[in-house]
Amino acid sequence: MKRLNLFDVANIVFLLVLAVTMLYPFVYIVNISLSTPAEAMRGGLHLWPGGVSLAAYKAVFSDSILVRAFANSVVRTVLGTVLTVLCCAVAAYPLSRRETPFRRSITLFILFTMVFSGGLVPTYLLVRGLGLLDTMAALILPVLLSAFNIVIIKNFFQSIPESYVEAARIDGAGEWRILFQVFIPLSGPVLATVGLWTAVMHWNSWFDAMLYISSDNKQVLQTILQRIVIDSSTAFLESGMSAEKAASVTTQTIKAATTVVTVLPILLCYPFLQRFFTKGIMLGGVKE
Amino acid sequence: MKSLLPSIRRYAGPLTMLAPVILYFLIFHYTPMAGLLLAFKDYTIREGFFGSQWTGLDNLRHLFFSGDFVHVLRNTITISLLRLVFGFFAPLLLALLLNEVRAVGYRNAIQSIAALPNYISWVILAGIFLMLLSDQGPVNDLLAAGGFRRIGFLTEGNWFIATLISTGIWQGVGYGAIIYLAALAGISPDLYEAAEIDGANRFHKIVHINFPALVPTIVTLFILNLGSVLNAGFDQIYNMYNPSVFDVSDIIDTFVLRRIQTMEFSLGTAAGLFKSVVGMILIVAVNAAARRISKGEQGVY
Numbered sequence: 001m002k003r004l005n006l007f008d009v010a011n012i013v014f015l016l017v018l019a020v021t022m023l024y025p026f027v028y029i030v031n032i033s034l035s036t037p038a039e040a041m042r043g044g045l046h047l048w049p050g051g052v053s054l055a056a057y058k059a060v061f062s063d064s065i066l067v068r069a070f071a072n073s074v075v076r077t078v079l080g081t082v083l084t085v086l087c088c089a090v091a092a093y094p095l096s097r098r099e100t101p102f103r104r105s106i107t108l109f110i111l112f113t114m115v116f117s118g119g120l121v122p123t124y125l126l127v128r129g130l131g132l133l134d135t136m137a138a139l140i141l142p143v144l145l146s147a148f149n150i151v152i153i154k155n156f157f158q159s160i161p162e163s164y165v166e167a168a169r170i171d172g173a174g175e176w177r178i179l180f181q182v183f184i185p186l187s188g189p190v191l192a193t194v195g196l197w198t199a200v201m202h203w204n205s206w207f208d209a210m211l212y213i214s215s216d217n218k219q220v221l222q223t224i225l226q227r228i229v230i231d232s233s234t235a236f237l238e239s240g241m242s243a244e245k246a247a248s249v250t251t252q253t254i255k256a257a258t259t260v261v262t263v264l265p266i267l268l269c270y271p272f273l274q275r276f277f278t279k280g281i282m283l284g285g286v287k288e
Numbered sequence: 289m290k291s292l293l294p295s296i297r298r299y300a301g302p303l304t305m306l307a308p309v310i311l312y313f314l315i316f317h318y319t320p321m322a323g324l325l326l327a328f329k330d331y332t333i334r335e336g337f338f339g340s341q342w343t344g345l346d347n348l349r350h351l352f353f354s355g356d357f358v359h360v361l362r363n364t365i366t367i368s369l370l371r372l373v374f375g376f377f378a379p380l381l382l383a384l385l386l387n388e389v390r391a392v393g394y395r396n397a398i399q400s401i402a403a404l405p406n407y408i409s410w411v412i413l414a415g416i417f418l419m420l421l422s423d424q425g426p427v428n429d430l431l432a433a434g435g436f437r438r439i440g441f442l443t444e445g446n447w448f449i450a451t452l453i454s455t456g457i458w459q460g461v462g463y464g465a466i467i468y469l470a471a472l473a474g475i476s477p478d479l480y481e482a483a484e485i486d487g488a489n490r491f492h493k494i495v496h497i498n499f500p501a502l503v504p505t506i507v508t509l510f511i512l513n514l515g516s517v518l519n520a521g522f523d524q525i526y527n528m529y530n531p532s533v534f535d536v537s538d539i540i541d542t543f544v545l546r547r548i549q550t551m552e553f554s555l556g557t558a559a560g561l562f563k564s565v566v567g568m569i570l571i572v573a574v575n576a577a578a579r580r581i582s583k584g585e586q587g588v589y
Contacts, residue, residue, distance in 0.1 A: 007490065011385055012394070018382075019401045022462065025416045026404075028426065032419070043429040091309040094302035101299055106306060110313055116568045118320020119560030120544050121553050125337075126320055145312050175301025204409035207523070211548070222411045229415035230527055255415065263412050273407055274400050278466055 026263070033057070033256035040252045056249045056257035065216050066224060066258065072136070073221040077202040080140045084198045085191055088149045093179045095150065096157035097165075107154075114147045127212055138212040139205065139220070149194045156190040157183055193276045200273065203265060225262050229255045327558035333551070340554075347558035357543065357559060364539040367452065367520040372513055375457045379464030380506060384494060386465060387472045399469070402462025414527030417455055418442065448533040456524060471505050472498060508578050515574040518563050 031049040032040050039050030060066055094100045095107055118126075123142065132138040160183060168178045184191065206222035213219050266273070323337070327347055331340045351357045382402065389395040405413060421427050421441040428438040441451045479497050488496065522541035529537045540563050547556025 008388070008390075011388055015385060015389065015394075015398045019398050021458070022401050022404060025413075025420060028420060029416050043424060043426070045426045045430070087309075087312075090305050094305045097302060099299075100302040100306070106310065109310070113313060113317040115571045116321065117317065117564055118323050119557070119564050120541070121548060121556040121560050122320035122323025122326065124548055125323060125326075125553065126316070142316055144316075145309065175305065179305075200407055204407075204411075206409060206411050207526075222409055225415065226411045226527065230411070230418065252419070255419070259412055259415050263408055266407050270400075270404065270407065274403060277403075277407075277463075 029256050029259050032252055033260045035253060037250045037253065040250050040256075053253075056253035057261075059249050059254055060257045060261055065219070066221075066261075068217050069219050069221045069224040070261070072218060073203060076136060076139055076220060077199050079136075080143070080202040081195050081199045083140060084144055084146075084149065085195045087145055088153055088194060089179065089184055089187070089191065091145060091150045092153035092157055093175070093183060096154045110147045110150060124211060133212055134214050134218060136218065139202075139208050142208070143198075143201070149198070152194060153187070153190055156187055160186055189276075196269075196273055196276045199269075200266065221262050225258050228258050324557060324561045324564065326554050327561040329554055331554045331557070333553075343554075347554050348562070350555065351558050351562070355555070356538075360538050360540055360543045363536060364518055364520045367449065367525075367537070367539065368517045370449065370453050371456055371521070372510075372517075374453050375460070376510060376513060378457050378461045380468055380502065382461055383465040383468030383472060383502075384498060386469060387498065388490070388494075399462065399465065403466065404462065405459040406463035408459075410523040410527045413455070413459060414524065417451070417528065421451060442528065442530065443532045445533055445536040448529070449536055452521070452524060452528065452537070455528075456521060459524075467509070468502055468505060471502055475501050507581055511574045511578045511581075515570040516567070517570065518567055 028046050031046040033056050034049035034052050034054070035046070036051040036053045036055075042050070091110075095103060095110075097103070100106075117123075127133060127138050127142060132141065164182050164186070165178060168182050173181065204222065206220070206226055209220040209223040210226070213223070326337065326340075328342060328344060329337075329340045330343045330346075331337070335341075386395055386399055389398070419425055423438055423440070423443075427441070432438055439447055441447050475497060480493060483493050483497060518540060520539040520541075522539065525537050525539060526542060526545075529542075540559060544556045544559050544563075547553065547559065
């Protein structure tokens with residue numbers, strides 16, 4: 001073990017300060033969410049929650065719009081992720097097989113969408129024209145297949161030894177069976193990576209929901225949070241409360257509690273996310 | 289004819305899988321591309337795509353000569369370039385510093401904490417920063433306690449841009465460091481041993497071994513960043529800005545969104561067309577440059 005010199009000490013302290021800066025905003029929001037109204041109004045750093053109170057969380061969970069939005073986000077994330085992983089695998093399999101006719105042209109046809117797109121307005125008009133406005137399909141279908149995910153899975157499929165396919169063919173397996181019983185079971189890590197990417201993307205998406213969804217009962221959590229936090233409209237929350245209940249929370253504590261509820265699923269999954277995203281960076285790499 | 293049957297059977301599998309995929313890309317990617325033609329029409333919902341009048345270059349002319357698009361374009365490029373100048377080297381620096389930490393547990397812990405904000409949406413992050421940086425928020429309380437004036441991080445133009453850049457770095461630095469750390473982990477220990485025999489100290493090793501090993505990654509990432517200069521960070525800006533800073537923070541994407549809200553679809557499409565075309569030219573040019581600089585080893589595709 002080498003001795004620590006001045007540089008080491010400075011480096012360790014600097015990184016510690018950095019980590020504190022990274023965590024402080026989250027600590028602050030949690031502490032505000034747990035504070036009593038009087039404490040939340042007080043200035044200062046809020047390094048500790050002042051007088052623990054769960055009133056803000058009770059208000060959040062007793063609001064039907066918020067609970068509904070949470071459920072919508074969960075459904076959107078689960079459904080969107082499962083469909084994306086499955087469909088991208090189905091698209092990647094034939095593109096990974098040398099004998100597929102027009103393989104190169106079809107790959108180029110798909111890859112072109114990575115460098116050029118119709119942009120926001122035509123996409124909005126398409127979703128509108130297909131009659132998908134105000135449906136969950138508008139949040140899932142436009143992002144169902146992406147060239148990037150297909151290429152990542154295709155590259156992994158290409159590394160699976162040819163002998164597996166030959167053995168399966170000799171046993172009389174058709175293409176669909178080879179995909180589902182040979183390739184997909186062998187591709188756990190890459191499918192998990194694509195799945196987690198997609199899940200985080202779906203959970204965090206707000207723009208498409210803001211644009212396409214107009215009914216409150218179909219709205220997702222991020223967009224409701226945006227209304228509460230960014231536009232400061234907690235009126236619809238407080239309107240249904242008794243006077244006694246309304247006195248136990250403030251706009252600040254409700255904003256903070258909603259934020260914590262929205263961010264919590266990501267924090268709980270973080271250990272997995274970190275591992276697979278890191279792997280994903282290497283998979284996607286800078287090279288094909 | 290006899291030999292055709294097995295080959296049809298062989299192709300039928302892949303083609304039944306690919307047909308819906310091709311259809312999907314035609315509908316959800318290529319139809320909007322064709323929709324870009326709206327930039328040359330005067331589109332209304334009632335008349336539809338085919339019914340509306342062709343207007344030639346009127347929309348593009350309006351965009352560049354009579355609207356506020358030029359102003360918006362300038363804001364976009366300014367913010368992007370400032371992000372590049374101040375933010376590009378932050379992940380590199382973090383990676384080099386993390387790489388010098390010998391305690392693996394400490395290093396991994398810091399790395400994980402630093403990468404966390406990358407996974408969280410700007411709705412949430414903006415919400416938190418709006419509280420932290422508001423006039424009566426903890427950051428300004430701290431400044432006031434130190435005898436400084438309270439700063440309008442969210443309301444004074446230049447301070448708002450600085451806030452965008454620095455919170456952007458805060459969000460991306462830890463995740464950005466991962467790719468550099470991977471490249472550093474790939475350096476052969478032999479190089480360090482040889483350098484030690486030659487009497488190199490830590491700083492010599494960083495300058496002469498670590499940094500050169502990262503140059504291809506640095507060049508590629510830098511060029512890729514140049515390629516997305518028309519993306520100034522819509523998610524962050526939309527959730528953080530307010531009328532007092534529209535003047536400096538209105539960007540192409542917010543401009544296009546407003547055109548949807550006011551039903552000026554053709555004008556919005558024209559702006560989007562400009563962005564898509566310039567974006568494609570930049571990506572292709574930049575990728576060719578990346579390949580050339582690193583002699584064919586790098587490039588995104």
